[in-house]
Amino acid sequence: MSEVGIVGYGAYLPRYRIKVESIAAVWGADAESYKRGLYLFEKSVPGLDQDTITMAVEASRYALKRAGVQGKQLGAVYVGSESHPYAVKPTGTVLAEAIGATPVCHTADFEFACKAGTEAMYVSYAQVKAGLIQYGLGVGADTSQGAPGDALEYSASAGAAAFVFGAQEIVARVDHTYSFMTDTPDFWRREHQFYPQHGGRFTGEPAYFKHTLGAAKGIMALAKMKPTDFRYVVFHQPNGKFPMEAGKRLGFTKEQYETGLVTPWLGNTYSGASPIGLTAILDVAKPGDRILMVSFGSGAGSDAFIYTVTDRILEIQNQAPKTRPQLDENKFYLDYGKYAKFRGKIIRNEK
Amino acid sequence: MRDVAIVGVGIHKWGELWNMSLRDMFALAGSRAIEDAGIDHIDSMYIGCMSSGLFTAQEHLASLLADYLGVLPAPAARVESACASGGLAFRMGWMEVASGLSDIVLVGGVEKMTDVNGDEATFALSTAADTEYEGYQGATFPALYALMARAHIDKYGTTLEQMSQVAVKSHSNGALNPDAQYPFPVTLEQVMKSTLVAEPLRLLHCSPITDGAAAVILVPADIAKAKFKKRPLVVVTGAGHATDTIALHSRKDLTWMNSTEIAAKKAYQMANIGPKDIDFAEVHDCFSIAEIIVTESLGFFEAGQGGPAAEKGITARDGAKPINTSGGLKSKGHPVGATGVAQIIEVVRQLWGEAGTRQLNNVRRGLTQNMGGTGGSALVHILEKRG
Amino acid sequence: MKIRSPRYAREIPQRYRCEAVKAETGEIFFPPRVVYPKGVKVAPHTLAQTGKVLSYTILNVAPMEYSDLTPYALGVIELDDGARITAQIVDIDTAEIKTGMPVKIEFRKLRTEGDEGLLCYGYKVVPMR
Numbered sequence: 128m129s130e131v132g133i134v135g136y137g138a139y140l141p142r143y144r145i146k147v148e149s150i151a152a153v154w155g156a157d158a159e160s161y162k163r164g165l166y167l168f169e170k171s172v173p174g175l176d177q178d179t180i181t182m183a184v185e186a187s188r189y190a191l192k193r194a195g196v197q198g199k200q201l202g203a204v205y206v207g208s209e210s211h212p213y214a215v216k217p218t219g220t221v222l223a224e225a226i227g228a229t230p231v232c233h234t235a236d237f238e239f240a241c242k243a244g245t246e247a248m249y250v251s252y253a254q255v256k257a258g259l260i261q262y263g264l265g266v267g268a269d270t271s272q273g274a275p276g277d278a279l280e281y282s283a284s285a286g287a288a289a290f291v292f293g294a295q296e297i298v299a300r301v302d303h304t305y306s307f308m309t310d311t312p313d314f315w316r317r318e319h320q321f322y323p324q325h326g327g328r329f330t331g332e333p334a335y336f337k338h339t340l341g342a343a344k345g346i347m348a349l350a351k352m353k354p355t356d357f358r359y360v361v362f363h364q365p366n367g368k369f370p371m372e373a374g375k376r377l378g379f380t381k382e383q384y385e386t387g388l389v390t391p392w393l394g395n396t397y398s399g400a401s402p403i404g405l406t407a408i409l410d411v412a413k414p415g416d417r418i419l420m421v422s423f424g425s426g427a428g429s430d431a432f433i434y435t436v437t438d439r440i441l442e443i444q445n446q447a448p449k450t451r452p453q454l455d456e457n458k459f460y461l462d463y464g465k466y467a468k469f470r471g472k473i474i475r476n477e478k
Numbered sequence: 479m480r481d482v483a484i485v486g487v488g489i490h491k492w493g494e495l496w497n498m499s500l501r502d503m504f505a506l507a508g509s510r511a512i513e514d515a516g517i518d519h520i521d522s523m524y525i526g527c528m529s530s531g532l533f534t535a536q537e538h539l540a541s542l543l544a545d546y547l548g549v550l551p552a553p554a555a556r557v558e559s560a561c562a563s564g565g566l567a568f569r570m571g572w573m574e575v576a577s578g579l580s581d582i583v584l585v586g587g588v589e590k591m592t593d594v595n596g597d598e599a600t601f602a603l604s605t606a607a608d609t610e611y612e613g614y615q616g617a618t619f620p621a622l623y624a625l626m627a628r629a630h631i632d633k634y635g636t637t638l639e640q641m642s643q644v645a646v647k648s649h650s651n652g653a654l655n656p657d658a659q660y661p662f663p664v665t666l667e668q669v670m671k672s673t674l675v676a677e678p679l680r681l682l683h684c685s686p687i688t689d690g691a692a693a694v695i696l697v698p699a700d701i702a703k704a705k706f707k708k709r710p711l712v713v714v715t716g717a718g719h720a721t722d723t724i725a726l727h728s729r730k731d732l733t734w735m736n737s738t739e740i741a742a743k744k745a746y747q748m749a750n751i752g753p754k755d756i757d758f759a760e761v762h763d764c765f766s767i768a769e770i771i772v773t774e775s776l777g778f779f780e781a782g783q784g785g786p787a788a789e790k791g792i793t794a795r796d797g798a799k800p801i802n803t804s805g806g807l808k809s810k811g812h813p814v815g816a817t818g819v820a821q822i823i824e825v826v827r828q829l830w831g832e833a834g835t836r837q838l839n840n841v842r843r844g845l846t847q848n849m850g851g852t853g854g855s856a857l858v859h860i861l862e863k864r865g
Numbered sequence: 866m867k868i869r870s871p872r873y874a875r876e877i878p879q880r881y882r883c884e885a886v887k888a889e890t891g892e893i894f895f896p897p898r899v900v901y902p903k904g905v906k907v908a909p910h911t912l913a914q915t916g917k918v919l920s921y922t923i924l925n926v927a928p929m930e931y932s933d934l935t936p937y938a939l940g941v942i943e944l945d946d947g948a949r950i951t952a953q954i955v956d957i958d959t960a961e962i963k964t965g966m967p968v969k970i971e972f973r974k975l976r977t978e979g980d981e982g983l984l985c986y987g988y989k990v991v992p993m994r
Contacts, residue, residue, distance in 0.1 A: 610896070
């Protein structure tokens with residue numbers, strides 16, 4: 128079977144941020160414990176005119192630009208999120224329409240807590256691999272919310288990453304994929320509830336670590352590789368601490384995981400988390416670099432990918448805005464009042 | 479074509495008229511015009527109204543208002559051209575009398591704007607812009623005029639003081655108009671420190687939300703001369719009407735009112751005069767910047783000189799070219815459909831010598847300019863005192 | 866007045882993808898029309914995605930659907946192909962906006978039809994960095 132991989136990628140991050148201190152001050156919490164304990168400093172906040180759809184569109188436009196592919200060449204548009212703006216009506220149709228992929232295109236919305244983004248990537252990849260389509264787009268995007276005062280409020284943030292998969296002019300070849308999944312009730316949100324519930328410390332060992340490490344070990348065994356075979360590794364990053372811990376336990380070094388670690392300054396972008404981390408790696412990767420990516424979604428499961436970067440990467444890195452500059456530059460800090468307004472946390476009569 | 483004269487006018491105190499409905503106001507203004515003219519019937523009627531549907535959930539005004547004015551079964555028509563609806567109604571009435579189709583025509587304008595809240599009124603007015611390509615982007619009328627103001631500032635160095643002076647002048651005139659909504663003077667400082675609405679425009683650069691109606695009676699000049707002798711004969715000598723793109727962004731020049739320029743040229747040509755022959759004018763100062771741009775587009779001042787003209791007092795009551803002696807839309811109020819008709823009333827009253835404490839001396843020729851939206855439509859009329 | 870499905874759907878090509886029409890004379894028609902000047906050949910055209918601010922204002926008072934956004938900036942934007950649009954200028958401190966400033970188009974949510982209605986998308990512009 129032919130080689131298939133990423134032919135274009137793009138990330139979109141909103142410019143608004145709120146610092147951990149601003150949230151802690153409102154709830155009488157200790158900001159230092161979040162910064163030290165979870166390695167979390169600030170998070171992105173979507174503007175009032177931004178949502179999963181708008182960020183998915185911008186990230187996808189960047190990905191198409193890097194790929195040199197037109198929207199109408201896409202055979203599939205898949206978008207994973209746990210914050211699709213409509214409860215019923217696809218995110219994918221708006222996205223596909225905005226990038227000119229309609230009408231001959233397969234479209235679906237995915238939902239699997241924080242893993243929905245890599246699902247969209249996996250299915251796009253698989254469709255191309257099967258020879259059903261020439262190009263497929265997989266997007267992870269979220270504008271997630273934690274309940275006011277809950278630990279999740281310090282991390283739940285907004286961002287999107289998009290990847291075009293194809294068989295020609297590959298920039299990161301997919302060498303292996305692997306999925307690891309069980310029914311684990313670590314985190315959920317019932318219909319009509321504003322905010323998710325979670326199992327507290329149960330979200331750690333039996334959920335995040337079991338699946339992330341399971342998928343990572345599984346794919347390395349499948350590929351007959353060990354941590355030293357990789358230049359970079361990126362994990363799902365609900366906070367700064369979990370992915371570092373996962374990396375250490377697997378035997379990866381800081382040099383391998385720090386490039387893709389964006390959550391300490393971005394927050395947890397849920398379906399966008401490991402995909403955005405991957406874009407930050409691709410922005411600086413060199414031909415021949417091998418990358419391990421492991422997502423995690425509550426409920427619970429992990430998708431793992433092994434990529435090998437090709438020579439073409441150098442031609443496309445500068446074709447669209449890079450991830451780190453979006454993370455580090457042109458930031459607008461919000462106070463909690465504005466943040467609460469932006470996120471619809473202020474009770475008002477229905478308009 | 480027959481010459482057409484105005485032989486009766488009717489208006490009432492404008493404002494937030496909580497106890498008066500659209501039909502009440504129109505019947506009041508219309509009956510006053512009929513009484514003022516001393517006539518016992520009308521042959522037909524034209525009504526200018528922008529948006530009775532959005533403001534009061536009432537359409538089919540022609541029949542409703544003919545009924546409540548007590549003129550059934552006279553033919554009646556409601557015309558709409560946004561804020562120029564009143565001016566357009568006047569043109570329709572003038573055409574009908576000039577053509578010989580009717581001898582006595584009532585032209586009225588009306589808008590009931592306070593039956594909805596401020597948000598809804600802002601929305602209703604915004605439909606005079608391009609709903610899909612301006613309104614959808616969050617444009618409001620103050621915003622669209624602010625875009626013109628910024629462009630005028632950038633191009634000509636027009637100042638906020640100059641724009642503010644327009645409002646000060648209008649209020650000083652309106653203070654002498656008992657029918658005005660806000661008949662009091664304002665200071666330059668009050669204008670310049672009023673609440674920001676759409677930067678650089680502040681609240682006192684903007685015309686208000688107003689309930690009001692106005693009406694006039696038109697007859698052929700020959701009949702006026704023979705049967706309406708108690709007042710000087712005032713005749714329509716020039717009429718012009720033009721359109722432009724509804725979207726401001728589609729215009730080549732954001733600082734110019736093409737429709738006003740063209741309508742004025744037609745009116746000047748018909749009257750066989752030029753802008754310098756106009757003694758005074760009522761113009762559409764929905765925002766202070768509008769008066770500046772309009773007085774330039776009418777040819778009263780060179781492009782870019784409208785602001786300095788206002789600052790130097792040229793447009794004041796005692797200046798060389800008095801503008802908006804009624805108080806203008808700013809002080810008199812702006813019930814959008816009624817405005818164009820009320821402009822006619824002010825010019826007629828000045829020519830009759832019935833403008834009370836704001837009466838101008840030795841005026842023979844006045845002009846009205848009424849426009850819709852950001853200038854997507856414009857009507858210019860020239861009225862002259864004969865004999 | 867709430868935007869309902871038929872009105873919204875008709876505008877999608879223009880709002881989402883800036884689809885326009887260009888005449889051989891160079892004139893750009895946005896949105897596309899049914900009738901063009903007689904004898905002039907026209908072809909589909911996508912609006913340039915970058916341009917500059919011709920004029921701008923900052924709204925402190927807005928219609929209901931936009932009132933959460935105040936103060937927001939609105940500009941007349943001249944795109945690099947010469948077409949002009951009215952668009953909100955976002956992602957900038959309004960005090961930093963200047964005429965002539967370079968901007969680019971981004972996909973944003975323009976309005977929300979209450980708690981039950983449509984989410985309405987389209988273009989806005991952001992400063993070029």
